[in-house]
Amino acid sequence: MSAGALGLLVGLLLLGLPIAFSIILACGLAVAERGLPAMLIAQRLFTGLDSFPIMAVPLFILAGELMNESGITRRIIDLADAFVGHLRTGLCQVGILSSVIFAGISGSAVADASALGRVFIPAMEEEGYPRAFSGALIAAASVIGPIIPPSIPMIIFALIIQESIASLFLAGVVPGLLLGLGIALTGYLRIRRLAPEPKPRRSARELLAALRQGIIPMLMPVIILATILSGVVTPTEAAAVAVLYALLIGFFVLRTLKLASLLRIFASSMLLASIILIVMASASLVNWLLTTDQVPQQFAAFVLGTVKDPVAFLLLTNVLLLVVGCFIEGLAAMIVLVPILFPVAQALHVDPVHFGTVVVLNLMIGLITPPMGLCLFVADGVAKVGLAAIVRQIWPFLLAELAVLLAVTLVPGLALGLPRLLGY
Incomplete structure (x- = not known):
């Protein structure tokens, strides 16, 4: 350009x-x-979306919206409360565990922050937690959503570099769990003095009852991964299976979905999907122009002339993406930058799945990075304490997530262990 x-x-x-x-x-x-000719613009925009696997994006979004409309948020919270609600700072830990479970359904940080924030921020205020802290906690925990499968950013990354979606899904599991542990520990250390007295531990019967109620939402990510890993369906077909599962659960098991609400659910799902898809289409237009100018090749030659160590390259990539993520939406940054950075990663023999996990984790942390972190705005929209108050509380959580990013960068086995264990 x-x-x-x-x-x-x-x-x-x-x-x-x-x-x-x-x-x-x-x-x-x-x-x-x-x-x-100007017609090339329309042609390239269309070509950027002319892919069967891209259909998985709106389908996973629709499945998440259907499950949320079915009332599974309350079931997830009850399940998390049954297992960790008795701990010191129990409500904090319930919120984080709920985010981990919810991540396997929505795959969206914004949906996670919005759905759980509406429940947890008022509840935590009743127990004496500051609203700004609660908003920051939920915003930080929402980053887990796009890391644990099904992950929309992982799908998009896989499409860019033509890598296995299943491998990237599996690679996100351990980093996602590490994020949850890091946020939980940070929340405990920050707020333990203000936390109310712990609640009594639940009985085995109560735990079993909560598990029975929560098994319905927990089965969705299991079904998605099992069908993909078995080779029975493609990721796009697995997304369609997830939509079918959500419809069956909503209409015939929980009986909380109504025909009258379907049009509204479809409309909201497609609105969210269209935002993602238009970013993908526009970014593919940039990639076409950059490729015709041979920018990826020139960039690779420049970097390889100065950087020979793959770890140094990954660390420099992290710095670049963290800066970019402060100002540009993560998916757009991914679609524009990955085609430029990936040839260098290949030349330095960086594993594509490891590289993808680092990139996605990095750019999703950008969702809580001031000044443009989208989840900060979502959390403030619920907490209503002012963005500055949320930002003041987010820094310890941000440092914890950066520590996880550094660990995943330096220890490839954290991302590659599970895919390799299962033969990917």
């Missing part, structure tokens, strides 16, 4: 225009400067 197109892109972003439209307008200028 020319300097003029890049300047236009930066200017539009600073003016607050959505990133997808900023990219399309900047690319339009780049196409005009080259004297190419």
Whole structure:
């Protein structure tokens, strides 16, 4: 892209225009400067979405919306409360464990922060926790959503580099659990003095009853992974199975879904999916222009001339992505930067699944990174204490998540152990 197109892109972003439209307008200028027909823009936007696996994205979103509408949020919370509610700072731990379970259903940090925040922030305030702390806790825990399968960012990364979606799904399990442990420990250390007295431990009968109620939402990620890993279905078909499962549960098991609500659920799901898809389409347009200018090859030659160590490359990649994630939406950053960075990773013999896990984890941490972290705004929308108050409370959680990122970067086995164990 020319300097003029890049300047236009930066200017539009600073003016607050959505990133997808900023990219399309900047690319339009780049196409005009080259004297190419404007029809190429529409063609490249269409080509960027012309892929069967991309259909998994709206289907997983729809499955999550259907399950949430069926009332499974309350069941997840009750299940988490039964197992960890008796601990010191129990309600904090319940919120984090609920996020881990909810992650296997929604695959979306924003959905996680919104659904659980509406329940936990008022409940934690009743027990004496500051609303700003509660909002920061839920925002930090929501990052687990896009890491544990089914993960929409993992699907998109797999499509970019043509890697196995199942491998990337499995690679996210251990880092996602480590995030949960890190956030739980940080929350305990931060707030233990303000926490109320622990509740009595649940009896075995109560635990069994909670497990029986919570098994319905917990089965969804099991079904998704089992069908994909068995080779019976593709990830897109597994997403369709998840939608069917959600419909059956909502209409015939829980009987909480109504036909009248389906249109609203479909509309909200497609609205969210369209936001993701238009970003993917616009970013693919940038990739086309960068590829025609041989930017990935030039960048790879430059980096390989100065960096020879794969660990050093991964650490530098982390720094770059953390800075970019402060200002640009994670999926857009991934679609634009991964085609540039991946050739270098290949040349340095970095495992593609390990690289993908590091990239996705990094960019999802950007969801709670000031000043543009989307989950910070979602949490503040529920807590209503002001964004500055949430930001002041988020730093310890952010440091804990960065520690997990560093561990996954330096110890590839944390990401690769489970896929390799299962033969991927």
